[in-house]
Amino acid sequence: MSDHGGSGEPTPRILVFSTNNISDPGIDLAGSRHLHYPATVSVLAMPCSSGIKPSWILHALQAGQDGVFIASDGEECAYLPDCAERTAHLVTVTQGLMAEQGLEPQRLKMAAVCSVCAEPFAKYMREFAAALSTLGPRPVTAG
Amino acid sequence: MSENPTAPGLPGDDEPGRRRIGVYICHCGGNISDYVDVARVRAAIADDPDVMVAETTLFACADGQQHTMVHDIQNQHLDGLVVASCSPKLHTTTFRGVSRRADLNPYAYTQVNIREQDSWAHTDDHEGATERAIALVKAGIAKTRLSTPLSPLRVETVPATMVVGGGVTGLRTAIGLADIGLSVIVVEREAELGGWLGRLGPTFPHDTPGRDQIAGLVAQIAQRPTITVLTDAELVGKTGSFGNYTAKVHVRGETTDELRQFQVGTFVIATGADVYSPEVGELGYGIDGVVTLHEFGTLVDEATGGALTWHGRRVRSIAYVYCVGNRQAEGNAYCSKFCCAATVHASIKVSKVDPSIRQFHLHRDVRAYGRYELLYTESRERGSVYLRYPDDAPPAIEQSADGRLAVTLVDALTGPDELTIPVDLVVLVTGMVPRQNEALTSLLKLPTGDDGFYNEIHPKLRPVETVVDGVMIAGACQGPKPANEAVSGGLAAVTQSAGILKRGFAELDPLVATVNEAACTGCGECLTTCPYDAISAYPCDTGQKALVSAANCKGCGGCVPVCPEDAIDLLGYTSAQMLAAIDGLADREPVA
CATH class of the missing domain: 3.40.50 (Rossmann fold)
Structure with a gap:
């Protein structure tokens, strides 16, 4: 966890997977409107959330992230009509693998973030950070 | 990267594996x-x-x-x-x-x-x-x-554009496309070309009747054999990929319906807007003598004999109430841009019919911008009176006992006392609203803004392109605007189409999925996962292996996690790159 949240309390580190056409613009908009969320949030953009590998999420949790958030396209995905189901399936599979490593399933979250969902995104980040804080530090640290 | 990152290489070193x-x-x-x-x-x-x-x-x-x-x-x-x-x-x-x-x-x-x-x-x-x-x-x-x-990736493009909408924007766009050497198909939903402008008399700023402007464009189109015009027609299908789409158009005939198919490289959507229709009771709408700007325009254009009449009675005074259905705290928040100038212009036309008519413009601020300022000055010189009402207190319109109308407002200059003006006619200056085009919007997956108009990628830098490849928007479907600005958008779409289609080929991002042949075991898991049929199997010594067609692949990466052998990578987002980026975020050396 990082010490820079301004409060002295360590702020959990969160990795967000966004999508180039839908959720990443929504996250951009949150910044454009100067909506604040923890500075410990990093975003990696992908074409579509259905392309995220479970191994990447596990790797992120081993490499210092306290939680991973998938900002998916919901029903809006331009590529795959069943994008939401595919991504939800990936989350389920990953949470199974996380359990094997003693990682709480709550460290992985998914929600649809639309291209104008600035407020919801900032709120998700604040809430996820708070939820991860109550979980405490990761039980497994590698590296 | 298998090299061990030991001593930092000096700039200029050509250590193998090092990047610069x-x-x-x-x-x-x-x-x-x-x-x-x-x-x-x-x-x-x-x-x-x-x-x-x-x-x-x-x-x-x-x-x-x-x-x-x-x-x-x-x-x-x-x-x-x-x-x-x-x-x-x-x-x-x-x-x-x-x-x-x-x-x-x-x-x-x-x-x-x-x-x-x-x-x-x-x-x-x-x-x-x-x-x-x-x-x-x-x-x-x-x-x-x-x-x-x-x-x-290089794809061949088809030198043809489909223009959806046969109003002033669509027609002018079609002519521009034809003159730059592209084939054009104009698809108009109505039986007649021309849209809103085609029904109008003299318009600002030059007093040329709208219907004459449209007739001129239609005549020019008739001289261009590379333009096909379809009326009573709607775009109902779009398949294919960038630069080479198959468009299906439903044409309604008198006896038979026909489904026609066209190969096109780009689309220009110029479906225009509708005019705002006030609710009955909204600012007196429904009372005899309260009309919209559009209804009023027809009345003025049909006036004869040096007098303006309403239901047989001579009109001696008019009140214009601006910003009806626009710039509202609740409802349409936007400004329709054209209506101030159109109203100012209409009042000039009125004074030319009968200079004795008293005209009161009740506005929030007059946005007759640029050269339309000259029209504003002219209307004042001709006797129009401009009164400003507060944003939150629109005028009240009532019918008085003698059958005339009474408009009551607080004038910003003489307030706070109310002022009541008796008039013969009240004109509600109504702006534009987005057209109901749900079928087209969902067919093309066009993004709309909060206001319901189509959204461009960037209002300044990419003003007519949309996030949908090869689909441009132009004119009032993108937001309310006067005809000249709508046409400018159409001509921008012409240039944009030419830029894509005149080379004969287009280049697409090569960020597609690839199969690592050595790692692929031919299990077939991926073969059913792609809705674009981009993955196929080919026979080999050990049975079969998967192959991704770069031309069909949309680059979503949906097949990547499906492979049990981790044999599929999305270029630009390879596993190695994503893991390295994750390590970079954590500020640590890559895990070997």
Whole structure:
């Protein structure tokens, strides 16, 4: 966890997977409107959330992230009509693998973030950070 | 990267496996550097053995800075470029251009967003924003380090454009497209071409009747054999890929319906807007003598004998109530742009019919901008009186006992006492509303804004392109505007279409899925996962292996996690690159 949240309390580190056409613009908009969320949030953009590998999420949790958030396209995905189901399936599979490593399933979250969902995104980040804080530090640290 | 990152190589060293990356960290004139310590970001990455150039810059996108980057890439023999500035939506094209001009593979460039996704989101946490910027830049460097040169996919394009909508924008667009050498199919839903303008009499600013303007365009179209016009027709299907689409058009005949098919390279959507229709009771609408601007226009244009009449009675006074159904706190928030000038112009026409008619303009502010200011001055010189009412207190309109109308308002100059003006006619200055085109909108997957009009990619830099490849928007379907501005948009779409289609081919991002032949076991898991049928199997010694067709692949990566052998990678987002980026964010050396 990082010490820079301004409060002295360590702020959990969160990795967000966004999508180039839908959720990443929504996250951009949150910044454009100067909506604040923890500075410990990093975003990696992908074409579509259905392309995220479970191994990447596990790797992120081993490499210092306290939680991973998938900002998916919901029903809006331009590529795959069943994008939401595919991504939800990936989350389920990953949470199974996380359990094997003693990682709480709550460290992985998914929600649809639309291209104008600035407020919801900032709120998700604040809430996820708070939820991860109550979980405490990761039980497994590698590296 | 199997090399062991030991002693940092000196600049100029040609150690095998080492990259030569240039990193530019943008101040964005303070938008970033007011919150992020860009010098610290630079210092944090400058010692990376693969980073040859690390600079901060006031504006990375400025011409001079682009020249510097080209110069650095060429002189320092850079093989990777990382620009940490704004969102990739804004300047990816700019910096890919820089790469190309410097003979660097454009896919060796990575954009890192430290503005929208860092400085602007963390204006309250400078330390956190700076640390985030360092992590994001490190992730960008990590991704670039593992980039491989890629060539754009080349697809043949069809030199034809479909224009949807046969109003002034669509018709002028069709002529422009034909004259630049593209075939055109105009698809109009109504039986007649011309849209709203085609029904209008003399319009501002030159008094040319709208229907004459349309007739002129239709005559020009008749002289151009490469333009096909379909009326009573709707676009109902679009398949294919960028630059070569199959468009299906449903044409309603008198006896038979016909489904026609066309090959086109681009679409220009010019479906226009509707006029706002007030609710009964809204500002007196429904009372005899309360009319909309559109209804009033017809009345004025049909006036004969030096008098304006309403239901047989001579009109001696008129009140215009501006901003009806527009600029509302609840409802349509936008300004329709054309209505002030149209009303000012209508009042001039009225004074030409009968100069004795008293005219009162009740407005919130008159947005007769640019040259329309001259019309405003002329209308005042002809006796029009302008009264400003408060935004939150629109005038009240009532019918008086003698059958005339009474308009009551608080005038900004003489208030706070109310002022009642008896008039014969009240004109509600109604603006535009988006057309109900749900079938077309969902067919083309066109994004609409909060106001219900179609959205361009960028209002200044990419004003007619949409996020849907090859689909342009123009005219009032994009937002309310006067005809001249709508036509300008149409001509921009002409240029944009020509830019895509006149070369005969288009280049697409090569960021598609690839199969690692050695790792593929031919299990077939991926074969049913692609809705675009981009994955097929081919026979080999061991049975079969999967193959991705780059032309059909949309680059979503949906097949990547499906492969149990991790044999599929999405170029630009390979497993190795994503893991390296994740390590970069964590600020640690890659896990071997």
